[in-house]
Amino acid sequence: MQPKVLAPRLSRRRLLQAAPVLMFAMTACGGLPTVPPPPGTAADTVTATPAATPRPVTEAGPTATAETPEAAWQEFLSLWVRSDYASMYEFLTAEARANTAAEDFATYYQDLAEATGLRQSRLETTSGLISGTSAQFSFRKLLITERFGTIEETQTANLVLENGRWYVAWHPSLVLAGMDYGASLTIDSSDIPRGAIYDRNGKPLASLGTRVIVGVVPGEIDDETILLNLLARVLGEKPEILQERYASAGRPDWFMPVGELSAEQAQEQYAVLSSVPGILMRERPVRAYPEGAVAAHLTGYVGVVTSEELPELQALGYRDDDVVGQAGLEERFEPELAGRRGSRLIIIGPNGEVRGVAAEQPSTPSQALYTTIDLDLQRYTAGLLDGKRGAIIVLDPRDGQVLAMASSPSFDPNAIVGGMTGADWAKLLEDEGRPLVNRATQSELPLGSVFKIVTETAALETGLFETDSSFFCNGTWDGLGSAFIKYCWLRSGHGALNLEQGLTASCDIVFYELGKALQEADREALPHYAELFGFGARTGIVGVPESPGLVPDPAWKEATLGESWFPGDSVNLAIGQGQLLVTPLQVVDMIAAVANDGTMYRPRLVLGLGPQPTAGAFQPEKVGALPLTAEHLASIKLSLRDVAMSPRGTAYYVLGDMAVAVAGKTGTAENPGVAPHAWFVGYAPADEPRIAVVVMLENGGEGSAVAAPLFRQVVEYFLQVSGQ
Numbered sequence: 001m002q003p004k005v006l007a008p009r010l011s012r013r014r015l016l017q018a019a020p021v022l023m024f025a026m027t028a029c030g031g032l033p034t035v036p037p038p039p040g041t042a043a044d045t046v047t048a049t050p051a052a053t054p055r056p057v058t059e060a061g062p063t064a065t066a067e068t069p070e071a072a073w074q075e076f077l078s079l080w081v082r083s084d085y086a087s088m089y090e091f092l093t094a095e096a097r098a099n100t101a102a103e104d105f106a107t108y109y110q111d112l113a114e115a116t117g118l119r120q121s122r123l124e125t126t127s128g129l130i131s132g133t134s135a136q137f138s139f140r141k142l143l144i145t146e147r148f149g150t151i152e153e154t155q156t157a158n159l160v161l162e163n164g165r166w167y168v169a170w171h172p173s174l175v176l177a178g179m180d181y182g183a184s185l186t187i188d189s190s191d192i193p194r195g196a197i198y199d200r201n202g203k204p205l206a207s208l209g210t211r212v213i214v215g216v217v218p219g220e221i222d223d224e225t226i227l228l229n230l231l232a233r234v235l236g237e238k239p240e241i242l243q244e245r246y247a248s249a250g251r252p253d254w255f256m257p258v259g260e261l262s263a264e265q266a267q268e269q270y271a272v273l274s275s276v277p278g279i280l281m282r283e284r285p286v287r288a289y290p291e292g293a294v295a296a297h298l299t300g301y302v303g304v305v306t307s308e309e310l311p312e313l314q315a316l317g318y319r320d321d322d323v324v325g326q327a328g329l330e331e332r333f334e335p336e337l338a339g340r341r342g343s344r345l346i347i348i349g350p351n352g353e354v355r356g357v358a359a360e361q362p363s364t365p366s367q368a369l370y371t372t373i374d375l376d377l378q379r380y381t382a383g384l385l386d387g388k389r390g391a392i393i394v395l396d397p398r399d400g401q402v403l404a405m406a407s408s409p410s411f412d413p414n415a416i417v418g419g420m421t422g423a424d425w426a427k428l429l430e431d432e433g434r435p436l437v438n439r440a441t442q443s444e445l446p447l448g449s450v451f452k453i454v455t456e457t458a459a460l461e462t463g464l465f466e467t468d469s470s471f472f473c474n475g476t477w478d479g480l481g482s483a484f485i486k487y488c489w490l491r492s493g494h495g496a497l498n499l500e501q502g503l504t505a506s507c508d509i510v511f512y513e514l515g516k517a518l519q520e521a522d523r524e525a526l527p528h529y530a531e532l533f534g535f536g537a538r539t540g541i542v543g544v545p546e547s548p549g550l551v552p553d554p555a556w557k558e559a560t561l562g563e564s565w566f567p568g569d570s571v572n573l574a575i576g577q578g579q580l581l582v583t584p585l586q587v588v589d590m591i592a593a594v595a596n597d598g599t600m601y602r603p604r605l606v607l608g609l610g611p612q613p614t615a616g617a618f619q620p621e622k623v624g625a626l627p628l629t630a631e632h633l634a635s636i637k638l639s640l641r642d643v644a645m646s647p648r649g650t651a652y653y654v655l656g657d658m659a660v661a662v663a664g665k666t667g668t669a670e671n672p673g674v675a676p677h678a679w680f681v682g683y684a685p686a687d688e689p690r691i692a693v694v695v696m697l698e699n700g701g702e703g704s705a706v707a708a709p710l711f712r713q714v715v716e717y718f719l720q721v722s723g724q
Contacts, residue, residue: 117315146315209288219252300328515574
């Protein structure tokens with residue numbers, strides 16, 4: 001489909017002179033259909049986006065049929081904005097065609113479009129002068145480009161009458177002022193070092209490092225057998241493969257890369273490699289991740305620009321050997337971390353001389369990115385997960401800052417940046433442990449008893465129960481009928497207890513009763529309160545991908561499973577089972593809001609952009625409040641404190657003797673056929689919370705037995721380091 005072209009509107013003004021001369025102001029002439037101008041385009045401007053694929057150019061003679069100079073010039077402009085270079089060439093005078101082959105004519109325009117990232121051309125004729133067999137038109141040219149912004153030029157074009165038709169006396173300067181026959185364009189750009197990624201204290205998570213390119217200069221080889229055997233041993237490649245990499249050298253003095261080493265590896269092998277004639281080494285700057293797998297899911301990694309990405313990125317100053325963020329913070333903050341190369345569009349004369357600078361784009365400095373992460377705490381939490389599948393997140397409940405976010409298994413981004421073979425990349429993708437998945441934000445799992453915080457909130461805020469409502473647990477519950485017997489996790493039963501105590505003891509019987517009552521009052525109530533707590537939706541954290549999870553409700557079940565919502569669905573949801581799916585980030589976000597008395601902050605991973613943490617700082621963002629009265633929230637907080645610090649609590653035997661009182665909730669999410677997922681979520685100190693923590697272990701077992709001990713270790717480490 002051809003771009004739309006503005007319909008011609010001719011305005012003439014005759015001047016009284018002795019000779020028959022016509023001068024006029026115009027933007028287009030007759031012979032073109034009338035169509036509306038593109039949005040934002042003046043009605044007297046010819047404008048279009050260059051065609052992606054120009055028409056083939058031929059050497060055929062002129063077939064233009066314009067009988068007036070106005071019509072010829074307007075048609076030439078219309079073809080120009082459509083990048084129809086073959087048809088434009090037909091409007092050239094015989095002399096112009098003699099000076100320029102059709103292919104060369106098209107190349108002038110194509111090179112300009114490629115060099116500048118041309119998006120749109122706007123051509124406006126401002127005046128014209130016709131005298132006998134010649135005509136002259138002044139026009140304003142706006143080239144809207146990706147790389148240089150808008151290039152604006154005011155130029156003049158000459159037309160002549162040949163054999164009863166009007167033709168353009170074309171010259172390369174019409175393409176770009178300063179161009180001449182045989183001239184070309186080149187881009188001179190300045191490199192910008194990529195901005196580093198730091199923790200909150202300025203310790204590097206991603207920085208500039210060095211890789212060493214090992215190459216062969218064929219003309220300097222003395223003994224090829226010795227050379228190949230040495231390279232095969234050092235680089236871990238077969239000799240014949242290495243030989244193929246330098247065999248295609250066009251000249252014997254060319255440096256042909258055959259492999260790469262890290263700076264440390266190169267230092268170890270330097271003596272032996274440098275002793276063999278024909279082997280040379282060159283350094284190249286690369287992205288380095290000093291912490292390896294410790295923060296890999298946060299930083300992400302960079303990769304060389306792909307052929308699919310290049311057309312778009314080239315217009316932004318990228319080259320085919322540049323790197324671009326592929327995941328995590330590297331991808332999300334690519335413009336800030338990469339900055340933008342300064343570029344100059346230089347006109348080179350036919351003899352290689354510089355004719356001038358046609359356009360210039362100043363460089364945009366890269367920026368350092370300071371995260372909210374405490375690297376020491378990040379290392380510690382990652383170490384606790386070694387050999388396990390799970391996640392640990394530590395938040396500051398006072399403003400939502402992420403102090404640590406560990407996911408296991410992890411991966412080493414340095415291995416990706418260093419260059420993985422296809423087989424190694426496939427192995428990483430097919431790893432059953434899914435090391436590329438950030439379990440902290442992307443794992444969607446049932447929550448188990450931690451969800452009882454939501455259930456109790458719904459029961460209290462709907463007025464169905466009070467904090468001192470009484471229950472009795474004998475270990476068995478038949479509230480849905482004798483055919484649907486359910487059991488408490490404590491088969492011997494908890495005996496008589498109130499709602500506040502029920503949460504502390506995590507009594508399933510109490511919450512079966514709550515689920516049944518909520519179903520009878522309003523089957524939408526419990527799913528609704530789950531959503532008010534932030535479940536079933538992404539938190540909106542910036543810098544890492546996250547999953548939304550799922551809060552099942554009657555409409556979802558009907559639409560997805562084709563089934564009705566039964567009382568048993570509400571009862572299962574009341575204890576965090578059924579189809580409920582959550583992420584660890586959603587869970588710690590919830591407990592942080594409980595800890596700070598109800599304010600929900602958006603979790604924040606970025607502290608600031610600039611030369612120091614306070615420069616370009618990101619501010620805390622309040623996104624809501626827990627749907628709890630102060631009285632009910634205080635009751636829930638008391639129950640959570642007792643979970644850890646009271647003999648009735650499910651985590652007392654793990655946390656009860658801690659030097660500082662803490663609060664939290666255990667969770668053991670059933671996973672049919674395999675071990676349950678273990679959860680613990682809590683905050684510390686209980687009275688003046690400074691950290692909120694979630695521990696999730698996939699198929700880890702009982703939350704109190706395996707997740708709570710890790711919570712304790714995180715809290716004790718944090719308090720020790722912070723001097724408490």
